[in-house]
Amino acid sequence: MQVLTIWPGLLIMFFMFDTLEGYIKPGSPEEKLVQQIDFSRLPVHVAIIMDGNGRWAHQRNLSRTEGHKAGTESVKEVVEASARLGIKYLTLYAFSRENWKRPKEEVNTLWKLLYDYLMEQKQVLLQNDLKLKVIGDKKGIPYPVRRELNSVERQTRNNQRMTLILALNYGGRQEILEAIKKVLKRKSKPDEVNEQMFSRYLDTAGIPDPDLMVRTSGEMRLSNFLLWQIAYTELYITPILWPDFRRIHLFEAIIEYQKRERRFGGLGEGKNDR
Ligand code: IPE
Ligand code: IPE
Ligand code: MG
Numbered sequence: 001m002q003v004l005t006i007w008p009g010l011l012i013m014f015f016m017f018d019t020l021e022g023y024i025k026p027g028s029p030e031e032k033l034v035q036q037i038d039f040s041r042l043p044v045h046v047a048i049i050m051d052g053n054g055r056w057a058h059q060r061n062l063s064r065t066e067g068h069k070a071g072t073e074s075v076k077e078v079v080e081a082s083a084r085l086g087i088k089y090l091t092l093y094a095f096s097r098e099n100w101k102r103p104k105e106e107v108n109t110l111w112k113l114l115y116d117y118l119m120e121q122k123q124v125l126l127q128n129d130l131k132l133k134v135i136g137d138k139k140g141i142p143y144p145v146r147r148e149l150n151s152v153e154r155q156t157r158n159n160q161r162m163t164l165i166l167a168l169n170y171g172g173r174q175e176i177l178e179a180i181k182k183v184l185k186r187k188s189k190p191d192e193v194n195e196q197m198f199s200r201y202l203d204t205a206g207i208p209d210p211d212l213m214v215r216t217s218g219e220m221r222l223s224n225f226l227l228w229q230i231a232y233t234e235l236y237i238t239p240i241l242w243p244d245f246r247r248i249h250l251f252e253a254i255i256e257y258q259k260r261e262r263r264f265g266g267l268g269e270g271k272n273d274r
Contacts, residue, residue: 019084045207045209047213051216053068054067068109074243075117090165096224097174115144115148126155133164209230213236215237234257
């Protein structure tokens with residue numbers, strides 16, 4: 001590691017994510033898992049439904065707020081681990097359109113935690129060449145949070161290493177309806193509407209569909225997440241509650257993903273001529 005003697009340099013060193021080297025302890029259970037990962041077949045895009053903060057808190061007799069706070073630690077770890085692994089797109093479902101149904105205090109807490117996360121992590125995103133992108137209805141996001149999101153998106157727009165996509169005030173159905181409205185406004189002829197052109201009207205325009213979708217806390221549902229984009233995504237549901245989710249669980253999900261045979265409706269590799 002580079003030795004930096006000046007204070008700003010020290011700050012840079014502190015924030016830099018390198019590769020997995022030095023991040024994973026030799027001989028640790030994490031290292032054993034990492035050795036099983038085929039780095040030539042990593043999922044390009046991983047999407048995560050971060051669920052279970054409330055249950056995690058309940059199990060510990062804590063408030064739901066404490067659960068959400070603990071969840072932000074998992075966010076930091078998963079962002080870092082994903083970037084170090086070489087994942088190109090990481091989408092995190094942080095607030096659904098339907099989450100407004102929760103008590104006002106909880107909703108406020110969630111937006112406050114996001115604001116604090118941004119203030120604390122924007123340097124990390126900048127230093128590590130990570131690009132922030134928001135999907136969802138931004139207009140409904142409380143103004144101070146929206147302003148900060150816009151600013152971080154602007155500052156990181158040319159970053160290349162990994163895109164961190166936050167799904168905020170997001171709903172899959174609403175995203176599809178908005179896209180339909182835009183297509184209709186363009187007065188496209190019905191024959192001009194196809195999958196490729198339609199995808200360009202979604203919030204995820206230009207982003208490849210997720211290869212792997214992880215949901216924590218065991219619920220077997222999609223909760224209005226990326227409905228269009230997950231047509232052929234591999235689903236991985238783990239009982240681990242989001243605040244307990246660590247890089248080791250991400251490695252497990254990737255290993256499981258690599259064992260799957262993705263057929264996309266065909267017969268699978270090398271089986272077409274049988
Ligand atoms: C996920 O945890 C966080 C958000 C939905 C914002 P939950 O708050 O849904 O936790 P559970 O499902 O009640 O355990
Ligand atoms: C999905 O979790 C939304 C997020 C993780 C942001 P929910 O906890 O809101 O989903 P349901 O209500 O259990 O389906
Ligand atoms: Mg939940």
